[in-house]
Amino acid sequence: MNSKAKIKWRKSERFERMKKFELAFPPKKIFPLLCPVLEYEWLPGWKCVMCYSESGVAEKNAIFHTRENLGLRVVWTLITYEPDRFVEYIMVSGKDAVVRLSVSLEENKSGNTQVTWRMLFTLTSGISRHAIPRAFSPGNYERFVEQKQRELDRYLRTGKMMGK
Structure with missing residues (x-):
């Protein structure tokens, strides 16, 4: 049986962005904030709808959704959850894009944390192939992550969200 003859392929485009930064706090203070529920505490404008979580917060296989640009629904699944070290989400935006968000935390000798914020974009439609690379150009991505920093x-210094 020649299964390759029956499979339809539509080549997608893929690109990755990554930025590192340092926070003057240990990973155990930062990691809990990488949770869709706790992001309401520090991330201005954050809104999500939790779909699945046995604990009510971030955990492996937790699922939630957000509304992104133009009201598009994005479904997020937490695929890797290593407390105080690493969190990884897959975001599916309809038929347009799949994005893997990986955030790693590494404590350095001074007790600060080196954060690596990485996003792997797979663009599966014509619309996404034009809009997403512009929105996440190297310069825009750098500014996006600097804002997260x-x-x-x-929040870690004051317990308050920016703008409050």
Whole structure:
């Protein structure tokens, strides 16, 4: 049986972005904030609908959804959950894109945390092939992650969200 003859392929485009930054806090203070429920505490404008979580917060296989640009529904699944070290989400945006968000935390000798914020984009439709690379150009991605750094730092230092 020649199964290859029956499979339809539509080549998708893929690109990756990554940025590192340091926060003056240990991973055990940062990691819990990488949770869709706790993001309401530090991330301005954050909104999600939890679909599945046995604990009520971030855990392996937790699922939630958000509304992104143009009201598009994005379904997030937490696929890797290593407390105080690593969290990884898969985001599916309809038939347009699949994004893997990986955030790793590594404590350095001074007790600060080196954060690596990585996103792997797979673009599966014509619309996404134009809009997403522009929205997440290298410069835009750098500014996007720098904003996350400022928001996390502000919350960790003051217990308050930026703008409040």
